[in-house]
Amino acid sequence: xxxxxxxxxxxxxxxxxxxxxxxxxxxxxxxxxxxxxxxxxxxxxxxxxxxxxxxxxxxxxxxxxxxxxxxxxxxxxxxxxxxxxxxxxxxxxxxxxxxxxxxxxxxxxxxxxxxxxxxxxxxxxxxxxxxx
Numbered sequence: 001x002x003x004x005x006x007x008x009x010x011x012x013x014x015x016x017x018x019x020x021x022x023x024x025x026x027x028x029x030x031x032x033x034x035x036x037x038x039x040x041x042x043x044x045x046x047x048x049x050x051x052x053x054x055x056x057x058x059x060x061x062x063x064x065x066x067x068x069x070x071x072x073x074x075x076x077x078x079x080x081x082x083x084x085x086x087x088x089x090x091x092x093x094x095x096x097x098x099x100x101x102x103x104x105x106x107x108x109x110x111x112x113x114x115x116x117x118x119x120x121x122x123x124x125x126x127x128x129x130x131x132x
Contacts, residue, residue: 003063003084007091019092021085023078025051025104025123039119044106050075051102051123054082058127059097063087075123086129094129101126 010017028047029039038046054075057065063083070079086097106121 001063001084001087003087004091006084007088010088011092017092019085019088019129021078021081023076023081025054025077025125026073026075026121027077028121030120041106043119044104044121047104047106047121047123048102051104051125055099055102055125055127058082058086059099061086061090061094061097061129063090089129093131095132097127097129099125099127 006019010019026047028050029043050073053073054066054069057069063086066076066082066086067079070076070082076082086094089097102123102125104121104123106119109116109118
């Protein structure tokens with residue numbers, strides 16, 4: 001895969017190099033996306049649970065699983081980026097993934113302005129891959 005190729009080049013040409021992958025997680029609510037978990041706080045909780053499934057796959061360093069998880073549950077816009085980052089990090093020797101932080105736009109918006117009526121949600125997390 002492209003991720004394995006990137007990891008191999010980094011291992012050979014740039015020991016100590018780092019890999020960065022990026023994607024949004026679940027998009028929930030609003031006019032463009034369905035709101036299966038309900039609106040408001042209930043929708044944000046549903047979105048967080050949907051994102052947790054993806055984060056568990058990422059922590060398990062399961063590149064093919066990330067593609068399938070996103071296909072089934074629409075919980076990542078860039079599953080290919082996730083899979084490539086996982087594959088590259090595995091090539092560099094990573095054996096574990098750990099979610100450092102998770103939030104979503106609903107939580108941040110309502111933390112800043114509790115009266116804000118917007119009930120859309122986009123999830124975000126930071127995950128680090130390490131050697132155990």
